[in-house]
Amino acid sequence: MSELIQDGSYVYIFLDAKRTWIRKVQKGESFHSNKGVIAYDDLIGRPFGIKIESHSGKVFQIHRPSQTDIQTSLGRNTQIIYSKDAGIILVEAGIGGGSRVVEAGTGSGALTWVLSEAVGPTGQVYTYELREDMFNSAMKNLERYASMDRITMHNKDILEGIKEENVDAVVLDMATPWLVVDVAHRALKPSHFIASYSPTIEQVMKTSKALGESSKWGMIKTLEVLQREIMVRENKTRPTTWMIAHTGYMTFARSMAIE
Numbered sequence: 168m169s170e171l172i173q174d175g176s177y178v179y180i181f182l183d184a185k186r187t188w189i190r191k192v193q194k195g196e197s198f199h200s201n202k203g204v205i206a207y208d209d210l211i212g213r214p215f216g217i218k219i220e221s222h223s224g225k226v227f228q229i230h231r232p233s234q235t236d237i238q239t240s241l242g243r244n245t246q247i248i249y250s251k252d253a254g255i256i257l258v259e260a261g262i263g264g265g266s267r268v269v270e271a272g273t274g275s276g277a278l279t280w281v282l283s284e285a286v287g288p289t290g291q292v293y294t295y296e297l298r299e300d301m302f303n304s305a306m307k308n309l310e311r312y313a314s315m316d317r318i319t320m321h322n323k324d325i326l327e328g329i330k331e332e333n334v335d336a337v338v339l340d341m342a343t344p345w346l347v348v349d350v351a352h353r354a355l356k357p358s359h360f361i362a363s364y365s366p367t368i369e370q371v372m373k374t375s376k377a378l379g380e381s382s383k384w385g386m387i388k389t390l391e392v393l394q395r396e397i398m399v400r401e402n403k404t405r406p407t408t409w410m411i412a413h414t415g416y417m418t419f420a421r422s423m424a425i426e
Contacts, residue, residue, distance in 0.1 A: 170231065172210045177312070179236045180205075181228040189232050202227075234284060237312050238277045247277040248340060248364055249414050251394045256338060257285050259390070259419050260360040264289060266335040269354055271295040271325040271347065274340060276305035276313075282338065283309075283317040292318050293334070295325040329354040339363040344370065344418075345377035352383045357424035364415050371416045384420040391416050 172178060172192055180188040182202060190198050198205045203221025210219070215231040230236075235250045248256075256278075262268055264287040273279055273296035282292045296302040302322040309318060321330070325341075329350055336359060337351040344363040351361045361384070363374050371389050378384040395410040 170215055172213055172215060172229070174207075174211055177232050177237075178210065178215070179230040179232040181230060182225070187236070189236060234281060238281060247275055248281075249394075249411060250281075251392045251411065252364065252415055252417060253278055253281045255390060255392055255417055256362050256364070257281070259417070260336040260338065260362045262286065262336050262338075266290045267293070267331065267333075269293045269295070269325075269329055269331055269334050269337045269351075271337075271339055272297060272301070272341045273305040273320065274301060276308040278338070278340060279305065279318060280309060280313045283313050286317060288314070288317065290317060293321065293329075293331050294318065295321045295323055295329075297322075297324045325350065335359055337361045342370070343373075345373040348374070348377045348381060348384065348420075352381075352422050355422040357422055359422050361420050361422070363418045365418065366415045368416065371418055374418050378418075378420045383423050383425070385423050387418070387420040389416050389418045 174192060174194040176192045177189055178192055180190060180198060192207045192210055194208060194211060196207050198207065202225040203223035205219060205221050205227060210229060215229065217229050218226050219229055220226055238247060238250060262282065262285050266286045267290060268282050268286060270279055270282060270292060273294045279292055279294045286292060296305060299322055306320060309315065325347055331354055333356050334354050335356060337355055339347055344365060365371050365374065375387055375389065378387050391413065393410065393412050396407045398405055398407045
């Protein structure tokens with residue numbers, strides 16, 4: 168049975184690849200753009216995935232927002248982790264339903280939201296953010312889209328320690344991840360993963376050195392993922408002229424048991 172758009176639903180409004188919006192449907196109100204007006208009352212009770220004309224005759228698609236749609240739409244004052252990288256972090260670090268995950272720093276909350284969707288209603292994400300302005304901004308973003316019962320937010324420096332114990336993964340998106348490797352190990356279950364996302368190779372080198380010099384970590388590796396879209400046209404199929412190339416490096420290591 169089709170999921171129907173309700174008063175209060177979020178919708179992904181698509182005109183073309185460069186013109187998209189996420190809006191909250193509110194009875195009696197309308198979506199406005201320079202390509203026309205769409206009354207939300209005309210959406211309520213209809214299924215996601217419909218086409219609808221604005222008052223000026225322009226055809227829009229109305230979809231249920233995907234994780235990528237929401238992640239890239241979040242208000243932010245830091246660079247978000249792209250879906251191509253977030254997906255690798257989830258798979259490589261074994262994060263799934265029921266996982267308990269520590270994250271630092273929260274930033275815009277984009278990765279926090281992805282993690283909370285992955286762990287599901289039986290898991291929990293514990294996210295640490297030192298800066299109060301980012302903490303407050305992330306909370307607003309997350310309250311808009313996320314199931315907050317899956318998220319515990321700390322306005323705290325993770326270097327002061329991780330409150331949680333026996334977690335399934337530690338995910339770092341911070342300027343100095345190499346300083347956190349011992350703190351992370353104390354919180355992790357044995358044979359579970361730390362994942363560190365860094366935009367520069369210098370950060371990767373320092374993090375890998377800190378991991379490699381400690382007997383607490385094994386199976387250290389760093390990955391980079393590139394994403395290229397293919398433009399499919401009859402007799403003209405080729406890669407697009409742009410791609411999402413370097414966004415960041417992901418370093419993974421598995422915690423060793425202390426006997």
